[in-house]
Amino acid sequence: MKLSVFGFQALWSPYFLCVIILVSLLFFASATTWRHRFSVSEPLTKAQAVYFSLAMMLLYIVKGTPIDVLAHISFTMHMVQMALLLLLVPIVLIKGIPWWMWQAFISLRIIRPLWRVVTQPIVSLFTFTLLFSFYHIPVILDVVKLSEPLHAAYTSLLFSSAVWMYWSLLNPIPGSKEIKGLHKIGIVMANAVLITPACALIIFADMPMYETYVAGDAWLQSMALCVPASTLAMLPSLGVTGPELFMSMSTLEDQQLGGIVMKIIQEIIFGALLYSIFRKWYKNEQKNADAITAAALEERKAMSQYY
Template sequence: MELRIFGFQALWSPYFLCLLMIVGFLYAQCTGRWRGRFAHSEQIKKSEAFYFYSALLLIYVIKGSPLDVLAHISFTMHMVQMAFLLLLVPIFIIKGIPAWLWQTFISNPLVQPIWRIVTQPIIALFSFVLLFSFYHIPVILDAIKLSEALHALYTVMLFSSAIAMYWTTVNSVPGERQLKGLHKTAMIISNAVLITPACALIIFADTPLYATYQSGEAWLQSMALCVPTTMLASLASAGITGPELFMSMSTLEDQQLGGIVMKIIQELIFGVLLYTVFRAWYKHEQRDADAITEAALAERKTMNDYY
């Protein structure tokens, strides 16, 4: 059965698109016409604009396009959605907002003390891992997907914890805590290791774990997060009460594939991030080595001239 039966509003989320366009407009104004209102503001870099607008585009594809409807039908697509939302978009957000705009936000008296705590590397790492792992406990995920308010709150908490987790690894804001090369590597590897048990639980389960991805009333209720209730009523009256009509896989196969896909995407993103960290670390060490060599040669020349 085709997805178009859910209607234009469910598939393309026009209101959500308008919200993202407003965010993009405010970003353009803050980094352009209103820039003079911020202390130490500078001309925005092309790379920063690219990262930020790419983040908005990704958010729309993940949460506003037909992918969001698919994520409520297929657990595999849900894991694809979560992987990109939590592991890639936060990097783009951190890199896309200029340092001076970050400083304005962080220096706020209400934000600063909380920010100092939540971006502590160990706190940030375990907060993200625990929130991610708890989210995929069957009873918790089902409860979240059956409540629009709870779903929105938990998604914001997860996304915020992902930004905090990446902060000391990715940010380049002067005066902010930034891990060194070896510590960045340890942070990335620790994250990969610590979220593995949650993926393993899903991959090696021998029965379907989530009621909201099986046939029945729970699935229809969970679809209310992205499909208007009037449309859901018409689907129920037409006898569509489960995701099996939209998939060729069984619920268990879909669940297991979701865990595998999540792990693969995570490894790819972390692999690229590790490569970037190693490359920057190597260049930094090379610059230091050259400086040490030049200083030693200059000292030797001074001694030769003296004697």
């Protein structure tokens, strides 16, 4: 059966596209024409404009195109959607927003104390991995997918936790306390390790775990997250009773493939991030080699006085 049965609004989310366009226009106006209203500002660079535009495009692709409908039909597509939304979009978003706009946001009285806590490397690492792992516990995912407000709230919190987690690695504000390159590498590797158990449980399960991806009322109810109520009411009369009508594999195979795909995408993104961190760290070490050597000699000299 073709996806066109769900209608244009479900497949292309025109209202969400309008929101994305509006946010983009407000951002570029704030970063160019209105930037002098900020206490500190700099001209928007081409790289920042490209990164922000890419973030908005990715956000629309994963949440506003047929990928969103497919993510409610196929668990594999759900994991692709989650991987891109949580592991890739936050990186390009942080890089796309100028540091002085970040600084203005973080300096808000209501934001400053909370941001200081949630962006601590250990706190952000465990917050993200726990929220991600809890979300994929069958009873939690099924409950969340049956409530539009709950789904929106949990997804927003999960996305925010991903931004907090990446902040300690990509903090663009000049003069901010920066953790060492080796520690950044440790955070990325720890993240990969902590997400693995959730993926492993999904990959090695011997039966479908999620009611909202099995034929029946639960699946039809979950489709209300992306399909208008009027269209949803017509689906049973059109013979649409379950996700198996749109897939060539069984529910269990789709579930197992989803866990594998999530792990593969995660390894690719984290691998590229590790390369970037290591490269920057190595260049910094080479650039400041003399200063590092002098500091090491001074430390050794000071220690020798005690022996």
